[in-house]
Structures are given as C-alpha cells and as structure tokens.
Amino acid sequence: MATTIIEPFRIKSVEPLRFTTKDQRAGILAEAFYNPFMIRADDVLIDLLTDSGTSAMSSRQWAAMMEGDESYAGSKSFYRFEAAVKKITGMKNIIPTHQGRASEKILFTITGGPGKYFLSNTLFDTTRANIEFSGAEGIDLLTEEARHPAAIAPFKGNIDLVALEETIREKGAARIAMCIITITNNSGGGQPVSMENIRAAGRICKQYGILFFIDACRFAENCYFIKQREEGYAAKTVGEIAGELFSYADGCTMSAKKDAFANIGGFLALNDDDLTRECRNLLVITEGFPTYGGLAGRDLEAIAVGLEEIMDEHYLQYRIRSMEYIGEKLEVEGIPFIKPVGGHAVYLDAKAFLPQVPSHQYPGLSLSNALYMEGGIRSVEIGSLMFGKYAEDGSLVPAPMELVRLAIPRRVYTQSHIDYVAEIIIDVFKKRDELNGYTIVYEAPLLRHFTAKLKPVQVEAREG
Structure with missing residues (x-):
C-alpha cells in the first residue's frame, strides 16, 4: 500500500521563477539595506517571507x-x-x-x-x-x-x-x-x-x-x-x-x-x-x-x-506532513529548529545556529540574509529585530527567542522546491562560523522590522 502523501491538487497554471547569481544577490541585499522586506519579489527565488496572502487560489x-x-x-x-x-x-x-x-x-x-x-x-x-x-x-x-x-x-x-x-x-x-x-x-x-x-x-x-x-x-x-x-x-x-x-x-x-x-x-x-x-x-x-x-x-x-x-482533511494532512518533511531533513544534519515543527512554517533557532552573534546584533537577521545570499530564499526574522525593546538606558531588551521563520505558502511550491530549501539551509549551516551580525541605522517607532535599514557589523567590532 502506498504511504506517500501526495499534494491533494494538480497544477493548472504556472508562473516562472527568476534565477540570480550570488554576486547579484549581494548587490540586491546591500541595496535593500540588508532587510529582506525591502527586496523586490522578482529578485527572490523561493519566497518564504510569509504565508499571508501568498496562497494559490483554487x-x-x-x-x-x-x-x-x-x-x-x-x-x-x-x-x-x-x-x-x-x-x-x-x-x-x-x-x-x-x-x-x-x-x-x-x-x-x-x-x-x-x-x-x-x-x-x-x-x-x-x-x-x-x-x-x-x-x-x-x-x-x-x-x-x-x-x-x-x-x-x-x-x-x-x-x-x-x-x-x-x-x-x-x-x-x-x-x-x-x-x-x-x-x-x-x-x-x-x-x-x-x-x-x-x-x-x-x-x-x-x-x-x-x-x-x-x-x-x-x-x-x-x-x-x-x-x-x-x-x-x-x-x-x-x-x-x-x-x-x-x-x-x-x-x-x-x-x-x-x-x-x-x-x-x-x-x-x-x-x-x-x-x-x-x-x-x-x-x-x-x-x-x-x-x-x-x-x-x-x-x-x-x-x-x-x-x-480549508476544512478538507486530505489537504490538512498534506500541509502538516509537508512541514514534518522539512524538519526531518534538518534533524538528520543536527540543525537547531523549534520542535516539533509547526503547522505553517519551520522556525530555525538562530541563537543556537549562530552562537557567535549576540542578540543586539540580530542573529535571526544574519541567518535570514545568509539564506538569501546562498540560495535566493527569503525568510523572516522573528527575534530581537521584530520584538526587541529598549531599556531606559537605551540598551536592547532582547526577545525571548531568536528565530528565523520559513513560512510555506499554501498550494504554491512542490516537493523539489522544498528539497532545495533544505539543501540551502544545510549549506549555510556548514558555513555558519563565517556569519556576523548587523546594526540598525534607521528604524520606525512601530513595526520597525518592516522598514528598518541595517548594515553589517565589522568582525573586529564584534570581537572587540
């Protein structure tokens, strides 16, 4: 008896993806002030920024x-x-x-x-x-x-x-x-x-x-x-x-x-x-x-x-299983993520992934940007950039967790897309010691992560 859980739909219309080189992505990221929200969608290969409004309608x-x-x-x-x-x-x-x-x-x-x-x-x-x-x-x-x-x-x-x-x-x-x-x-x-x-x-x-x-x-x-x-x-x-x-x-x-x-x-x-x-x-x-x-x-x-x-249980079974599929691939490689996987996304534990980057240098953003640089994947930081506050002395009060969310749009990507995402995460994990943090150069008073402008922290400054 077959045990593979297949997509409970078939594809009727397709949309082309645009491929970029790593050098191109470096320039794109710099122009976006190192904020994934500021990257043009056309410059993204696999867009996992959010599952909100990004579904394929039937x-x-x-x-x-x-x-x-x-x-x-x-x-x-x-x-x-x-x-x-x-x-x-x-x-x-x-x-x-x-x-x-x-x-x-x-x-x-x-x-x-x-x-x-x-x-x-x-x-x-x-x-x-x-x-x-x-x-x-x-x-x-x-x-x-x-x-x-x-x-x-x-x-x-x-x-x-x-x-x-x-x-x-x-x-x-x-x-x-x-x-x-x-x-x-x-x-x-x-x-x-x-x-x-x-x-x-x-x-x-x-x-x-x-x-x-x-x-x-x-x-x-x-x-x-x-x-x-x-x-x-x-x-x-x-x-x-x-x-x-x-x-x-x-x-x-x-x-x-x-x-x-x-x-x-x-x-x-x-x-x-x-x-x-x-x-x-x-x-x-x-x-x-x-x-x-x-x-x-x-x-x-x-x-x-x-x-x-959405009440179709065949769809929901497929949806939840898709998240588990990614988690199983990451688990084999020892990559830290929130366990068990959630219903709409996989959340990488950026604090454990990048222990060398302190909260005030936003490890989640560092990891998110590395995923874009390595493979054109856009994700979102859910950590001290999104939820951090300032104490009276101006120091950062960090968020409880430093996460990177890879939110999977509904009925949009196939298994091969998800295999590619897992491969890029694994590649970044192997190079994790090379990653550094960021500092904010502009922020709005509310929901700063949407429009914040940042710059990379120099290695010497971080070590000092």
Whole structure:
C-alpha cells in the first residue's frame, strides 16, 4: 500500500521563477539595506517571507470571483461570506475587513487604551503594534516548555493558565481589556493550542468577566493538530472541532490571507451586540459599509469558498506532513529548529545556529540574509529585530527567542522546491562560523522590522 502523501491538487497554471547569481544577490541585499522586506519579489527565488496572502487560489475560488456582486450595500456576496463564517465559528455578528490587522485596529481602538492590558499565549507583531498604538500593553504568557526550542511537546502554543490567573489578579480584572489566544501560536513557532487549554482559558476569563477572543488566522491547522494529538478528538471532523473551539470564545479576528487561501481579506466575528455596534461604526469610518468592509465582492466570494476548502482533511494532512518533511531533513544534519515543527512554517533557532552573534546584533537577521545570499530564499526574522525593546538606558531588551521563520505558502511550491530549501539551509549551516551580525541605522517607532535599514557589523567590532 502506498504511504506517500501526495499534494491533494494538480497544477493548472504556472508562473516562472527568476534565477540570480550570488554576486547579484549581494548587490540586491546591500541595496535593500540588508532587510529582506525591502527586496523586490522578482529578485527572490523561493519566497518564504510569509504565508499571508501568498496562497494559490483554487479553480473554484477563481470561478466564484466571477460571481462577485459589487453592490455598495447589501451585496449577495457578503451574505455568502457571512454564512461561511457563521458555519465555522457559530458567531452571531460578522464584520468583513480588508485584512486581519484592520480587524485588530477596530477592536483594540474600542477595547484598549492607556492603563489597559491584553493577555495572550503570544501576540504577533501587528497585533502587538495595534495594542500599543491604542496606549495599552500586551503581555505574553508563554508556557515553560514553549521557551525551549528543542523540547518536544504536543501543544507548545498553549497559554500558561497559572500565569494568566496570576496576572489578572496582579493587574486587576477591570484593567484587562481581553485575553487573546493565537491559533496556531505564530511567534511561538507555529505551535498548536489544545482544546483543553482554550476551554480552561475561556473559563478563567468568564470567571473574571474578561473578554476572551481567538486570533483565528490558522484555525484549521490548529484543529487538525487537536484531531491528531488530543485525546477524544480523533473521530471528530475538523468542522466539529472548530465549532467547539469557537464556542468557548466571545469573538475572534481572522486574516483570511492564511487559512482561507485568499490574497486579501479578514473579518471580526462577535457575539456581543453592543460591541458589534461600536465596531461597525468604526468600520464605516475606516473600512467601508458593513456589507463590504474594504473588500470587493469578488474577494468575499473567494474567502467564502476558501473557508470551505480549508476544512478538507486530505489537504490538512498534506500541509502538516509537508512541514514534518522539512524538519526531518534538518534533524538528520543536527540543525537547531523549534520542535516539533509547526503547522505553517519551520522556525530555525538562530541563537543556537549562530552562537557567535549576540542578540543586539540580530542573529535571526544574519541567518535570514545568509539564506538569501546562498540560495535566493527569503525568510523572516522573528527575534530581537521584530520584538526587541529598549531599556531606559537605551540598551536592547532582547526577545525571548531568536528565530528565523520559513513560512510555506499554501498550494504554491512542490516537493523539489522544498528539497532545495533544505539543501540551502544545510549549506549555510556548514558555513555558519563565517556569519556576523548587523546594526540598525534607521528604524520606525512601530513595526520597525518592516522598514528598518541595517548594515553589517565589522568582525573586529564584534570581537572587540
């Protein structure tokens, strides 16, 4: 009997890749101020910067886009979209937005503000930025096992329940704007959160009268992990698992650019009518009328179909297995990465990969740039460039981990592309002692990693 898990799709349209030489890439990287975000996409061979909005849409999605109703108000495309979201989440009120961070901006503007706190398993960059922009503070409550990249545990994305309750008591429930569980835990290595953990966190929040929300960008991948790893869920469908998961929450935000296979879009789903009214009022000012929310009718149609397609367990099996495939290749070579591999990406442990580069010289960026130099692969640093803060004396307060995320776009690359990626990582690992760090020459006050300009640290300066 065949054991190979094949792609549950066939290719109908192709797009050429552009090859560059190493010398060309050296010039490109310098022109981009050594920031992968500043590299033109045409100069990238394999683009693993993000899995957000980079998926290949299906023939059904493209066909649905032709059905898009572009009416300003009351579009029938909205009602198809609304029905698809309600079917999965069971939430009462659905608000479309142009992407996930727009949902966050609306929600946090209303619920946040100075003196407020948002508690989470781990907040991702744009989520934290929108919280801080409101004047509030985000607090990550990692479990102990999540702090150790090489530790093996089935649900390393969980929130620390003891720390959650202690923080609520310490800060005062009235000052906690909400608790947000990110599924899967993106900053924490794409690790899943267990149903038991979500249920318990929801119970604690209800006890203290605190809003409990799900950041649902990769909900289907998380639900599949629950089906595979958590007792009592093996016989349940992903849809049934999702229904239970969302039932514990007061609402959710989602970027449809992830698990809905869409190139743009997102939504807010809520049960509270008063909070919904406030969100819709702000939506009209910032995004558009409540039945389009910054999206074209064709995009609403694509999302509705994508939300149906993501529930296909053959696809989810293939998706998770693809990540494991890369991890197995790296494990053979002794390359450090977060274990077990996540649902949408492989996260290299840059601190262990490049022990000679200190946090204030950004080892994750050094590794990310080396992957581009060696093989034209674009990845993203998730470490002290993305999440580092400054102490009062101006010194860097480093991030808990120094990581490089290789996020795999959905339905885009083949096994040979992934084999190539693994080979380049292995080649860089063999030359790791030659790599040095970087220093910042320009940074923005928020989300600095998107537009920061950097320069290489001279070897003499690092050794001195």
